[in-house]
Amino acid sequence: MTKNTIFRSLIAGAFLCFSGWAVGQPGGFGRSPQINPDKTVTFRINAPNAQDVKLSVQSEKGPVQMVKGERGSWSVTVGPVKPDIYPYSFIVDGIQVMDAGNMYYFPNERFKGSLLDVRGDSSLIHSIRDVPHGTVTYEYYPSAEGTTGTVLVYTPPGYNKNPGVKYPVFYLVSGTTDTEETWFKVGKANLILDNLIAEGKAKPMIIVMPYGNIEARIAEQKGGLKPADPADRESAEAIARSKTFERDLVDNLIPYIEKNYRVIANSENRAIGGFSRGGGQTLRTGFGNMDKFAWICCYSAYLSTTELERDFKKVVGNPKETNQKLKLLWVSVGTEDRLYNPTTEFINYLKAKDINYKSLITSGGHTWMNTKAYLANTAPLLFK
Amino acid sequence: MTKNTIFRSLIAGAFLCFSGWAVGQPGGFGRSPQINPDKTVTFRINAPNAQDVKLSVQSEKGPVQMVKGERGSWSVTVGPVKPDIYPYSFIVDGIQVMDAGNMYYFPNERFKGSLLDVRGDSSLIHSIRDVPHGTVTYEYYPSAEGTTGTVLVYTPPGYNKNPGVKYPVFYLVSGTTDTEETWFKVGKANLILDNLIAEGKAKPMIIVMPYGNIEARIAEQKGGLKPADPADRESAEAIARSKTFERDLVDNLIPYIEKNYRVIANSENRAIGGFSRGGGQTLRTGFGNMDKFAWICCYSAYLSTTELERDFKKVVGNPKETNQKLKLLWVSVGTEDRLYNPTTEFINYLKAKDINYKSLITSGGHTWMNTKAYLANTAPLLFK
Numbered sequence: 001m002t003k004n005t006i007f008r009s010l011i012a013g014a015f016l017c018f019s020g021w022a023v024g025q026p027g028g029f030g031r032s033p034q035i036n037p038d039k040t041v042t043f044r045i046n047a048p049n050a051q052d053v054k055l056s057v058q059s060e061k062g063p064v065q066m067v068k069g070e071r072g073s074w075s076v077t078v079g080p081v082k083p084d085i086y087p088y089s090f091i092v093d094g095i096q097v098m099d100a101g102n103m104y105y106f107p108n109e110r111f112k113g114s115l116l117d118v119r120g121d122s123s124l125i126h127s128i129r130d131v132p133h134g135t136v137t138y139e140y141y142p143s144a145e146g147t148t149g150t151v152l153v154y155t156p157p158g159y160n161k162n163p164g165v166k167y168p169v170f171y172l173v174s175g176t177t178d179t180e181e182t183w184f185k186v187g188k189a190n191l192i193l194d195n196l197i198a199e200g201k202a203k204p205m206i207i208v209m210p211y212g213n214i215e216a217r218i219a220e221q222k223g224g225l226k227p228a229d230p231a232d233r234e235s236a237e238a239i240a241r242s243k244t245f246e247r248d249l250v251d252n253l254i255p256y257i258e259k260n261y262r263v264i265a266n267s268e269n270r271a272i273g274g275f276s277r278g279g280g281q282t283l284r285t286g287f288g289n290m291d292k293f294a295w296i297c298c299y300s301a302y303l304s305t306t307e308l309e310r311d312f313k314k315v316v317g318n319p320k321e322t323n324q325k326l327k328l329l330w331v332s333v334g335t336e337d338r339l340y341n342p343t344t345e346f347i348n349y350l351k352a353k354d355i356n357y358k359s360l361i362t363s364g365g366h367t368w369m370n371t372k373a374y375l376a377n378t379a380p381l382l383f384k
Numbered sequence: 385m386t387k388n389t390i391f392r393s394l395i396a397g398a399f400l401c402f403s404g405w406a407v408g409q410p411g412g413f414g415r416s417p418q419i420n421p422d423k424t425v426t427f428r429i430n431a432p433n434a435q436d437v438k439l440s441v442q443s444e445k446g447p448v449q450m451v452k453g454e455r456g457s458w459s460v461t462v463g464p465v466k467p468d469i470y471p472y473s474f475i476v477d478g479i480q481v482m483d484a485g486n487m488y489y490f491p492n493e494r495f496k497g498s499l500l501d502v503r504g505d506s507s508l509i510h511s512i513r514d515v516p517h518g519t520v521t522y523e524y525y526p527s528a529e530g531t532t533g534t535v536l537v538y539t540p541p542g543y544n545k546n547p548g549v550k551y552p553v554f555y556l557v558s559g560t561t562d563t564e565e566t567w568f569k570v571g572k573a574n575l576i577l578d579n580l581i582a583e584g585k586a587k588p589m590i591i592v593m594p595y596g597n598i599e600a601r602i603a604e605q606k607g608g609l610k611p612a613d614p615a616d617r618e619s620a621e622a623i624a625r626s627k628t629f630e631r632d633l634v635d636n637l638i639p640y641i642e643k644n645y646r647v648i649a650n651s652e653n654r655a656i657g658g659f660s661r662g663g664g665q666t667l668r669t670g671f672g673n674m675d676k677f678a679w680i681c682c683y684s685a686y687l688s689t690t691e692l693e694r695d696f697k698k699v700v701g702n703p704k705e706t707n708q709k710l711k712l713l714w715v716s717v718g719t720e721d722r723l724y725n726p727t728t729e730f731i732n733y734l735k736a737k738d739i740n741y742k743s744l745i746t747s748g749g750h751t752w753m754n755t756k757a758y759l760a761n762t763a764p765l766l767f768k
Contacts, residue, residue, distance in 0.1 A: 049477040
């Protein structure tokens, strides 16, 4: 960038964006993120008044110190980075800041992250390829306590061209603080399915991506205070809130989808899956509604032995019936995931109880990089 | 919030969000934004290390100083605020920061804003009402230079229930640095139309919301450097880039929409409208393709007399033919808009040339609050 261009783009930024009064545009002093030919990545932020700036990117094990350059621009180069999509943000004197140069964001109730997309030398399973694309539709549906629910619905390529065809449905739930957009914007569920379908690996299916925090929606729409998330995922509060989600899904969302989309409405053609809190909601909703879901995919989550013995005795106590009903019970976790140990205990419990399951243990942590891979591994198994 | 709840929610935030390493969650110390019963609004951010924190909210004329309280939490109360949706952010030592307590964001290439939604005592035209809802669909389409384009498509309530019905189409373009999502997330085009259709005020129509910055998409997908936006909207560069947009719309997007949606494919059933840069693109594309668009809606934008005389002589020099072709030429602007003067000149020029137009001059500036109102005023006129 020439000085003149920089000046013009700063002026344009201040002038065009927030009507009338200037806001510093940290992206003005150079590209960020800049993916270099060797797959190292350079991040930049203009923060002339800051005492300390760190980069927090999920390709690295922890925060990375950034270095102040001339004119108050901080930068750092990390990597080479394995091709994938990584959430990141800057930590400016302790405050989480998105990358002003990047328009791709992590939809979340709380943290504000940008997305680093490092492409591979060959296309990845979540890349946009030159294949037929499905669409993702924002829907409103009548949800709990008279509120209006929001949900995203992926329909596979050709859905609108094949009015006689009905499809199976995969309900796919995001994690704590995520929104109904996270499986779309971060998880790339639509592109992963587009690619798997084009390769003939997955059956064309509808994917329904709900918002997992029903209490927050009710509070927002009725004017109450949004409740904090339960700190302990095994707590009574966490279980009660999972139940609210389950009731909304079963009583409100599934009927809405089945009324408005061409779906095959039986358990053999209905799957549920989820990441983190969504994985817990998946197990509870699946085990609690064995007549409704024959496919259960749990990504980076578990249920405790205590809860299984107490609330799902019918499922875990009758392996023959359970194995007959469930076409797939999938459990995935990374060895660096903070939930690795309880998830392993969960898997061992299933094994001890003679409940059929498939598991995939990978490297990596409690991340959307991993959960994307789990989706790519499980979608080909569904509805077959 | 009790101390214990705060502690738990901070722990949960650090624990659940960015895998493994803690990030301060500025929203942890209290609700933000908090809309009080008298429609004043309290904003809060936890920034213990900051020297200076301001609030930048479009309900106010300029940045508002925030005050540091105990434990490093800054807050300020503004208003009473007129019910509407206002973009806002915090300015922490000169850096733009979103509100961590708020999940509603302003989709933009550059600035990172949150959205303040102050509801009215009675429902506003952009509110979610208990009426039939249309849907908004993310589509991929084959765009310029072999790239994959992204576009949002609103279909009105009942679209999927009425397979024999064809609809008119309104192409609706956002402003500089906005994305294809901005008319949806900030402009609430879908809810405004849902409500107008339910009241019998607007005809059911499809709304197509493209991304306006085609050069940036090409650069991104082909690995080039995204070009800075032209500083001057009358410059040769601005006009050339508007032409790229026009060609993509006419050659790629319209054919895609007409192939994939049930539309009435003629000029009487095709409208184009836009805000700011999108308004300029609207005028250039509309005047340049009079056989394609009989409805042109320009919100907070204009063309210069020089450009009109040079590039659109056929349109402005033949008022009789132009007036016959155009069912509506609409121009709106606010008296505090920085483009008020050139827009007024544009209107006066149309008048002097005997070109039929309708105009609505309002108070307010170059804002999404105004452009939402312009959409609500023009949509009822279309296709009638």
